[in-house]
Amino acid sequence: MTDRPSPPSSHEAKVVAGILRDAEGRILLAQRTRGEHAGRWEYPGGKAEPGESLEEALRRELEEELGVVIGGISALIEVPQTGARGPWRLCAFEVQAFKGEAHGREGQALAWVAAERLRAYSMPPADLPVTAALLDPACYAITPDLAADRTEALVRGLDRLIAQGSPLRLQWRLPQWERSAAIGLLAAQLARLRAAGIEVLLNGEPDEARRLGCGLHLRSSMLATVERAELYGLDAITASCHDASELARAASLDLDAVLLGPVASTATHPGARPLGWEEFVALRARCALPIYALGGLVPEDLPAARACGAQGIAAIRGLWPDQARVASG
Numbered sequence: 001m002t003d004r005p006s007p008p009s010s011h012e013a014k015v016v017a018g019i020l021r022d023a024e025g026r027i028l029l030a031q032r033t034r035g036e037h038a039g040r041w042e043y044p045g046g047k048a049e050p051g052e053s054l055e056e057a058l059r060r061e062l063e064e065e066l067g068v069v070i071g072g073i074s075a076l077i078e079v080p081q082t083g084a085r086g087p088w089r090l091c092a093f094e095v096q097a098f099k100g101e102a103h104g105r106e107g108q109a110l111a112w113v114a115a116e117r118l119r120a121y122s123m124p125p126a127d128l129p130v131t132a133a134l135l136d137p138a139c140y141a142i143t144p145d146l147a148a149d150r151t152e153a154l155v156r157g158l159d160r161l162i163a164q165g166s167p168l169r170l171q172w173r174l175p176q177w178e179r180s181a182a183i184g185l186l187a188a189q190l191a192r193l194r195a196a197g198i199e200v201l202l203n204g205e206p207d208e209a210r211r212l213g214c215g216l217h218l219r220s221s222m223l224a225t226v227e228r229a230e231l232y233g234l235d236a237i238t239a240s241c242h243d244a245s246e247l248a249r250a251a252s253l254d255l256d257a258v259l260l261g262p263v264a265s266t267a268t269h270p271g272a273r274p275l276g277w278e279e280f281v282a283l284r285a286r287c288a289l290p291i292y293a294l295g296g297l298v299p300e301d302l303p304a305a306r307a308c309g310a311q312g313i314a315a316i317r318g319l320w321p322d323q324a325r326v327a328s329g
């Protein structure tokens with residue numbers, strides 16, 4: 001587990017937002033009536049006032065804007081951003097219960113939206129990571145770098161991932177394997193992975209992923225050269241990023257998420273300089289893509305990652321089940 005990040009700086013403006021659900025599980029959006037994002041939809045809330053805790057701010061805003069009194073809340077994600085007026089942070093909370101019937105007390109339109117329809121609503125950029133935190137897996141596993149004769153060990157690892165039964169993204173990365181063998185094994189495993197709710201992204205070429213009908217992960221070298229048109233018709237697309245220019249490139253291609261790291265030092269990439277959480281936050285603040293924090297992280301790091309604006313963690317060792325047995329088995 002990594003050291004916890006330092007608390008957000010006090011000169012950073014805070015905006016609180018609540019995720020409210022109705023009896024059918026639909027989520028409440030409010031339409032902005034003024035300012036830069038007028039007409040766009042957002043999670044209801046507003047700016048915290050000086051001296052107010054985030055919970056107090058959320059309670060006040062939701063009462064003022066919607067006429068509801070909220071019960072318990074839990075942190076979903078914080079999204080540090082850099083705006084024209086300086087640093088600010090969108091702090092999104094799941095609202096476990098509320099009293100009263102939500103209505104637009106400030107003339108704003110409201111909509112109860114089924115989770116899978118959220119992305120059909122135009123939202124401010126800072127909301128992209130909030131929506132991704134609601135809809136997409138928090139864990140992004142990467143296959144271990146096994147030798148080409150280790151098919152059985154790999155399949156045993158997949159069995160265990162499936163048995164865990166939690167939502168997951170899985171990057172299929174087998175650099176030591178013949179291309180045809182790596183793709184052949186994925187083709188044979190894809191249906192059962194998908195049936196278990198595991199979303200597979202091939203570390204490879206767009207055409208290969210299209211033929212398999214799975215997602216695609218772009219190495220940073222490919223991110224630099226790939227054209228948007230080559231990515232047409234693919235499921236989820238992610239990319240490896242290490243700095244602000246790669247993040248900007250990923251954003252210009254409108255990718256679904258990126259992996260940013262290494263946050264801490266890792267056994268698999270011993271020479272790479274770790275970013276640490278502070279630099280991670282500084283980079284995250286300059287773009288609005290969903291970002292998985294990568295490098296030396298384990299599931300216990302998830303709350304810290306979410307507090308730094310990460311969608312979750314990406315890892316080989318930290319997420320591959322029973323790594324020790326795979327390595328020696």
Ligand SMILES: Nc1nc2c([nH]c(=O)n2[C@@H]2O[C@H](COP(=O)(O)OP(=O)(O)OP(=O)(O)O)[C@@H](O)[C@H]2O)c(=O)[nH]1
Nearest residue numbers: 015016017037042043044045046047090124125126127
């Ligand atoms: N409430 C809310 N604000 C958001 C979201 N996403 C996002 O970028 N924002 C931005 O955060 C800021 C929130 O300010 P606000 O105008 O709602 O807050 P307020 O009513 O307390 O402030 P005001 O009285 O200065 O207008 C706006 O610039 C808004 O566009 C979101 O999901 N919910």
